[in-house]
Amino acid sequence: MSHAEITVLGYALLGLIQQRPASGYDLRKIFTETPMGGYSDSPGAIYPALRRLEAMQLVTSRIEAGTGMRRRKVLHLTPTGLDALKEWLTRPIRQHEIANHLPELMLRFSFLDSAAGTAATLQFLRSYEAELKNYLPVLKNIYTEMAAKMPLSGRLALENGILGYEAQLQWAANAIKQYASKEKLP
Amino acid sequence: MSHAEITVLGYALLGLIQQRPASGYDLRKIFTETPMGGYSDSPGAIYPALRRLEAMQLVTSRIEAGTGMRRRKVLHLTPTGLDALKEWLTRPIRQHEIANHLPELMLRFSFLDSAAGTAATLQFLRSYEAELKNYLPVLKNIYTEMAAKMPLSGRLALENGILGYEAQLQWAANAIKQYASKEKLP
DNA sequence: TCACCCATGTAAAGTGTTACATGATTAG
DNA sequence: CTAATCATGTAACACTTTACATGGGTGA
Numbered sequence: 001m002s003h004a005e006i007t008v009l010g011y012a013l014l015g016l017i018q019q020r021p022a023s024g025y026d027l028r029k030i031f032t033e034t035p036m037g038g039y040s041d042s043p044g045a046i047y048p049a050l051r052r053l054e055a056m057q058l059v060t061s062r063i064e065a066g067t068g069m070r071r072r073k074v075l076h077l078t079p080t081g082l083d084a085l086k087e088w089l090t091r092p093i094r095q096h097e098i099a100n101h102l103p104e105l106m107l108r109f110s111f112l113d114s115a116a117g118t119a120a121t122l123q124f125l126r127s128y129e130a131e132l133k134n135y136l137p138v139l140k141n142i143y144t145e146m147a148a149k150m151p152l153s154g155r156l157a158l159e160n161g162i163l164g165y166e167a168q169l170q171w172a173a174n175a176i177k178q179y180a181s182k183e184k185l186p
Numbered sequence: 187m188s189h190a191e192i193t194v195l196g197y198a199l200l201g202l203i204q205q206r207p208a209s210g211y212d213l214r215k216i217f218t219e220t221p222m223g224g225y226s227d228s229p230g231a232i233y234p235a236l237r238r239l240e241a242m243q244l245v246t247s248r249i250e251a252g253t254g255m256r257r258r259k260v261l262h263l264t265p266t267g268l269d270a271l272k273e274w275l276t277r278p279i280r281q282h283e284i285a286n287h288l289p290e291l292m293l294r295f296s297f298l299d300s301a302a303g304t305a306a307t308l309q310f311l312r313s314y315e316a317e318l319k320n321y322l323p324v325l326k327n328i329y330t331e332m333a334a335k336m337p338l339s340g341r342l343a344l345e346n347g348i349l350g351y352e353a354q355l356q357w358a359a360n361a362i363k364q365y366a367s368k369e370k371l372p
Numbered sequence: 373t374c375a376c377c378c379a380t381g382t383a384a385a386g387t388g389t390t391a392c393a394t395g396a397t398t399a400g
Numbered sequence: 401c402t403a404a405t406c407a408t409g410t411a412a413c414a415c416t417t418t419a420c421a422t423g424g425g426t427g428a
Contacts, residue, residue: 106343107343121339
């Protein structure tokens with residue numbers, strides 16, 4: 001088994017299919033019509049990605065031939081697929097992802113609740129908050145070291161990043177509150 | 187001339203070289219040690235990208251052989267390179283970029299001041315602010331339409347996006363203030 | 373019948389990732 | 401002299417992008 005690697009696009013597709021079975025066309029529409037568009041909306045990426053998932057037996061396809069309907073290949077998640085999705089969702093958060101792959105973390109979070117449950121979601125949020133608190137001082141250090149050498153727009157761009165992470169921190173605190181109260185009321 | 191396309195990584199390199207001539211190694215260090223890491227820190231991306239820029243005559247390389255120094259290929263921006271950089275920096279901002287490529291916009295902004303001047307930077311900021319104001323209602327619409335169908339974590343992820351754009355808006359207003367006052371004092 | 377949307381897919385081309393290769397120079 | 405760092409690069413591989421291809425169904 002050489003490459004059992006799943007791309008971010010692959011995980012995004014798994015997550016959407018977990019929420020409800022869907023065709024390639026459905027999935028593509030979600031990408032074009034929602035803020036998930038960052039994860040490729042081109043058929044040349046989606047259809048091959050779906051066939052890879054099928055080859056790995058993470059999804060199965062059933063052709064829906066309802067009368068008066070065009071042929072649709074509807075994809076369903078397999079138990080193995082759900083396992084792979086959960087593994088990704090619950091993977092520990094590293095600082096590198098905080099620094100360079102925030103959107104992917106948010107994508108993971110958006111699927112966590114329905115695929116892995118409240119407890120896993122809370123754990124993610126606490127870990128997310130903790131890593132943000134680790135990373136912010138690092139960023140601020142870089143700022144104080146580099147600000148002098150940079151033009152105003154460069155400094156402002158760095159400040160933009162810092163403000164963004166501070167906003168994440170506030171968001172996380174609020175999200176934790178909501179999930180903590182959800183956990184008590186099953 | 188078939189493909190005169192420059193990748194984001196290519197523009198990032200042009201922007202850095204514009205600030206000061208640098209070797210591939212220098213540039214790579216900047217990517218690994220600063221929040222610019224999103225734009226690839228691997229030699230297998232950077233060195234080929236630099237050779238492409240050289241082939242397009244956007245940069246020239248001079249081998250620095252100072253005594254006691256390892257051989258360094260230092261890259262300098264050409265006038266054509268500066269033109270290409272400016273074209274990218276001053277390109278009109280589209281909603282698609284606001285929605286899916288914010289980090290690239292911030293990268294552009296960070297170079298604007300030193301490569302295109304105060305006036306161009308102000309213009310960018312005003313356009314950025316305007317497009318944010320256009321996009322936020324779109325996002326909020328999506329939210330009200332989709333929130334009901336989504337689990338809590340999905341809703342929170344969407345809210346995260348909205349809060350992020352609102353933070354951008356505030357940042358932009360502040361940045362405009364700073365540049366507006368800079369414009370008056372030449 | 374003609375145009376348009378639904379729905380799935382392929383082909384070529386280029387780029388990035390990962391891992392490896394190479395050699396010079398400085399520090400201990 | 402050995403290890404670590406500086407510095408540049410290449411090779412294999414898989415992926416995404418862009419553009420095109422195909423065909424069934426629907427509305428005017």
